[in-house]
Amino acid sequence: MADKYDVIVIGSGPAGYVAAIRAAQLGKSVACVEKWINKQNKPALGGTCLNVGCIPSKALLESTELYHEAKHNFADLGINTGEVSVDVPKMIARKDKIVSELTGGIEMLFKANKIDWLVGTGKLLAEKNVEVTDHDGGKKTYTAGNVILASGSVPIELGATPLEGDIVVDSSGALDWESIPGSICVIGAGIIGLELGSVWRRLGSDVVLLEALDTFLPMVDQQVAKDAARTFAKQGLDIRLNTRVTGSKVNGNKVTVSYKDKDGDKEMVVDKLIVAVGRRSATEGVIAPEAEIGVDERGLIHVNDQCETSVPGVYAIGDAVRGPMLAHKGSEEGVMVAEIIAGEHGSLNYDAMPNVIYTHPEVAWVGKTEEELKAEGADYQAGTFPFAASGRAKAKGDTGGLVKILRDKKTDRMLGAHIIGPSASELLGQSVLTMEFDGTIEDIAHTIHAHPTLSEAMHEAALSADGRAIHIANRKPR
Ligand code: FAD
Numbered sequence: 001m002a003d004k005y006d007v008i009v010i011g012s013g014p015a016g017y018v019a020a021i022r023a024a025q026l027g028k029s030v031a032c033v034e035k036w037i038n039k040q041n042k043p044a045l046g047g048t049c050l051n052v053g054c055i056p057s058k059a060l061l062e063s064t065e066l067y068h069e070a071k072h073n074f075a076d077l078g079i080n081t082g083e084v085s086v087d088v089p090k091m092i093a094r095k096d097k098i099v100s101e102l103t104g105g106i107e108m109l110f111k112a113n114k115i116d117w118l119v120g121t122g123k124l125l126a127e128k129n130v131e132v133t134d135h136d137g138g139k140k141t142y143t144a145g146n147v148i149l150a151s152g153s154v155p156i157e158l159g160a161t162p163l164e165g166d167i168v169v170d171s172s173g174a175l176d177w178e179s180i181p182g183s184i185c186v187i188g189a190g191i192i193g194l195e196l197g198s199v200w201r202r203l204g205s206d207v208v209l210l211e212a213l214d215t216f217l218p219m220v221d222q223q224v225a226k227d228a229a230r231t232f233a234k235q236g237l238d239i240r241l242n243t244r245v246t247g248s249k250v251n252g253n254k255v256t257v258s259y260k261d262k263d264g265d266k267e268m269v270v271d272k273l274i275v276a277v278g279r280r281s282a283t284e285g286v287i288a289p290e291a292e293i294g295v296d297e298r299g300l301i302h303v304n305d306q307c308e309t310s311v312p313g314v315y316a317i318g319d320a321v322r323g324p325m326l327a328h329k330g331s332e333e334g335v336m337v338a339e340i341i342a343g344e345h346g347s348l349n350y351d352a353m354p355n356v357i358y359t360h361p362e363v364a365w366v367g368k369t370e371e372e373l374k375a376e377g378a379d380y381q382a383g384t385f386p387f388a389a390s391g392r393a394k395a396k397g398d399t400g401g402l403v404k405i406l407r408d409k410k411t412d413r414m415l416g417a418h419i420i421g422p423s424a425s426e427l428l429g430q431s432v433l434t435m436e437f438d439g440t441i442e443d444i445a446h447t448i449h450a451h452p453t454l455s456e457a458m459h460e461a462a463l464s465a466d467g468r469a470i471h472i473a474n475r476k477p478r
C-alpha cells in the first residue's frame with residue numbers, strides 16, 4: 001500500500017465513502033480510513049447510515065408496516081389472511097442481511113475504484129499527515145495532498161440514564177431486540193423516537209415517548225405536525241410533551257424511568273428504555289492540536305460554504321460539520337468537495353434540502369415552514385390538498401394527510417412544500433426539483449400529472465394556492 005495519496009478521507013459513512021469514490025472517479029489516488037467493527041465483529045464500511053442508521057431502520061419499518069397492514073387493513077381490501085403472525089428473529093436477520101449486502105457493496109466499489117481502505121483509526125496531524133492506528137495498536141503515518149474529515153456522529157448519552165445491556169439502549173440497541181417488549185419508553189419524540197417507536201408499536205409494544213419540548217416536531221410545518229400528532233396518537237404512540245426525563249434505574253429485567261412534567265416528579269416502570277435525544281459530531285481524537293483545525297463547543301468542525309476548514313486542502317463534511325444530520329446532505333457535500341479538489345466547480349443549495357420522517361404516514365418537507373415565513377413577514381400564500389380527495393389514495397385505502405405548498409405571492413416561486421401522507425418521501429422529489437430549478441408554482445400547475453397518482457395531490461395543492469383546485473371546493477376561485 002502506498003504511503004502518499006492525493007486524497008485521504010477519514011470516515012466511510014455516506015459522506016466519506018461518496019467523497020472517496022467521486023475523487024477516485026476524477027483520477028485522484030485515494031485512501032479511506034475506517035475503524036467500524038460491525039455486529040459480526042468484522043471491520044465494515046458504510047458508517048452509521050448503512051450499519052445502524054438509515055438502512056436498518058428502514059428495513060424494520062418496511063417489515064413492520066407490511067405486518068401491520070396485513071393484520072389490520074387487509075380485510076378492508078377484501079383479503080382474508082387468517083391468523084397473521086410475526087417472526088422477529090427473521091425480521092432482524094433480514095435487516096442484517098441487507099446491511100451486510102450494502103456495506104459489502106461499498107467494499108466492492110472501493111476495489112473497483114482502486115480506493116485503499118486503511119482499516120483503523122485515523123488522526124489528522126500537521127501538514128496533512130494522517131496517522132492510522134490499526135485494531136492491534138500498530139501505527140503508520142500517511143501523507144495526503146488533501147484530507148477530508150468525515151468522522152460523522154454518535155448518539156448523545158444522558159448522564160442520568162446510562163445505557164445498560166439490552167434494557168436501556170440507544171438507537172442501535174433498539175434495532176436488535178429479538179423479541180417484542182411489552183412496554184417501551186422513548187426519551188425524545190424526535191425523528192429516531194418516532195421511527196423506532198413506530199417499529200415496535202406496530203409489533204404490539206406499548207410505546208410512550210417523553211419529550212422535553214412543549215411543541216411537537218418544531219422543525220416541521222405546524223399544520224403538518226398537528227396532523228401527525230393526531231395520527232400517531234390514533235396508532236397508539238403515547239406522546240407526552242413538556243416532560244423531561246431525569247433518571248433511570250434498572251431492576252432485574254425492568255427499568256424505572258423518572259421524569260418531570262407539569263404536575264411534578266413521576267416514575268414509570270417499563271421493559272425497555274430507548275435514549276433518542278439527538279446525536280453529536282464525533283470529532284474527538286480525529287484532529288491533533290498541531291493540525292490547527294477549529295472545532296466549536298459542540299464538536300462541529302468549522303468550515304466555509306465549500307466545506308473547507310481554515311487549513312487549505314483540509315475539508316470536513318457530513319455530520320461532523322454544521323447543518324442537518326442527514327445522509328444525503330453528507331453525500332452531496334462529499335461530491336462537492338471531491339470536485340473542488342479536482343479543480344472543478346462545486347456548490348450545494350442547502351435551501352433545497354429534503355427532510356423525511358419514515359413513519360406511516362410519512363412526513364416530508366423542503367424549504368420554509370409557514371411559521372418561518374410568518375416570522376420573516378414574507379408575502380406568501382399557501383395551497384393545500386387533502387389525500388382524502390385523491391382517487392389514488394382512496395384506491396390504496398390510505399387517505400390520511402395532506403400536501404401543502406407555500407409560494408411567494410409576488411414571484412410565484414416555491415418557498416416550501418410539506419407533505420404528510422402515503423409515499424410522501426417519493427412525492428417530495430418534485431418539490432425539491434422545483435426549488436432547485438428556482439421554479440414556480442405555475443410550473444407545477446402547468447405540468448401534466450398522470451392519473452390516478454398520488455402526485456396529483458401536489459398538482460392540486462399548487463392549483464389551490466390561488467383557488468383553482470378541481471377536486472376540492474375552493475374558497476376563492478380565480
Ligand atoms: P457517519 O455515517 O456517522 O460515518 C462516520 C464514519 O466515520 C463511521 O463509520 C465512523 O466509524 C468513522 N470514523 C469516525 N472517526 C474515525 C476515525 N478517527 N478514524 C476512522 N474512522 C472514523 N439520515 C437520513 O438522511 N435518512 C435516514 O433515513 C436516516 N435514518 C437514520 C436512522 C438512525 C437510527 C440513525 C442513527 C441515523 C439516521 N440518519 C438518517 C442519519 C444518518 O445516518 C447520518 O446523517 C449519516 O450517517 C451521516 O453520515 P457521515 O458520513 O457524516 O457520518
Ligand code: NAD
Pocket residue numbers: 158187188189190191192193195210211212213243244245246276277278279324325326355356357358
Ligand atoms: P432529534 O433532535 O430529532 O430528537 C431528539 C429529541 O429529544 C428532541 O425533540 C429533544 O427535545 C428531546 N430531548 C432531549 N433531551 C430530553 C430529555 N431529557 N427528556 C425528554 N426529551 C428530551 O434527535 P434524534 O431523534 O435522536 O435523531 C438524531 C439525528 O439523526 C437527527 O438530527 C436526524 O437528523 C438524524 N436522523 C434522521 C432520520 C431521517 O432522516 N429519517 C432518521 C433518524 C435520525
